[in-house]
Amino acid sequence: MTKVFISKGSTATQEQRAFVDAVLEMLDTVGLSARIMGENEWSHEQPLKAIRKIIKECDGAVVIAFTRTQFHEGLELKIDQTLPISDIKLPTTWNHIEAAMAYSYELPLLVVAENGLKSEGLIEDGYDWRVYWTDMNPEEVKSDSFKGVLQSWKSAVEEKKLSPSSSEVDLSKVGLGKLISMISLPQLWKLIGVLAMLIALVAGGSYKLGAGKWPWQEEPNKQIQPTQKPRG
Structure with missing residues (x-):
């Protein structure tokens, strides 16, 4: 009521x-x-x-x-x-x-x-x-x-x-543009800061898992050396 x-x-x-x-x-x-x-x-x-x-x-x-x-x-x-x-x-x-x-x-x-x-x-x-x-x-x-x-x-x-x-706002019914307009400028900067921090943490974890390489750095192809046959 x-x-x-x-x-x-x-x-x-x-x-x-x-x-x-x-x-x-x-x-x-x-x-x-x-x-x-x-x-x-x-x-x-x-x-x-x-x-x-x-x-x-x-x-x-x-x-x-x-x-x-x-x-x-x-x-x-x-x-x-x-x-x-x-x-x-x-x-x-x-x-x-x-x-x-x-x-x-x-x-x-x-x-x-x-x-x-x-x-x-x-x-x-x-x-x-x-x-x-x-x-x-x-x-x-x-x-x-x-x-x-x-x-x-x-x-x-x-x-x-x-x-x-x-x-009480049903966020599932609010469009992205409307949602952004409901956020004040200080709140928007805080949100951007949090997103930047999350991206940095994910990138840092990927770097460590990649043995010192960023995810976008491809490992160069190794050249396969021909197997030498023993001299008869």
Whole structure:
């Protein structure tokens, strides 16, 4: 089954939990296996290291962003000015961190965000993905619009899984030209060095077996001396 990484914060309300469960159920319905740190994935390592390992094993990532921090009034400091801001809602910072990590591995991203969140960082339209904004009603997951976006994203995930850039490549189906193009220049020089060493070892062995002669050096024909008959 295709594995996808889920980035979400700890749910603090029944509404948040119900919406997350609805999204996870829909992912399971379309044949995707969700991997979630702290729920079905655990590690003895520090979070960033453990998350990176899991993301590398996945073919896509889903970011479910909802309110973690909220304040009614504040200030936004910009160059030469201070702007008053109000009714600010922010998601967990892990949404941004994990989305950036998934994007660095070129995983297709499905970003689902609660209406009213501050649109910034990775929770913002204009990158290589579209943010799906929602009121976090579980019934929204069953809507045609959500299903359409989900299916479009799933197609990108399946394409990523089958692409030659995937970590699992069937070399028996890759042509020589394509195989060479997949090798970096330093790797190519190392390969040439190894081949040269093997040729030298084989040639050296042949030289020794040939009693000091290279395989291409033919031994001159010996002249047969006529047998002399004894004098009678």
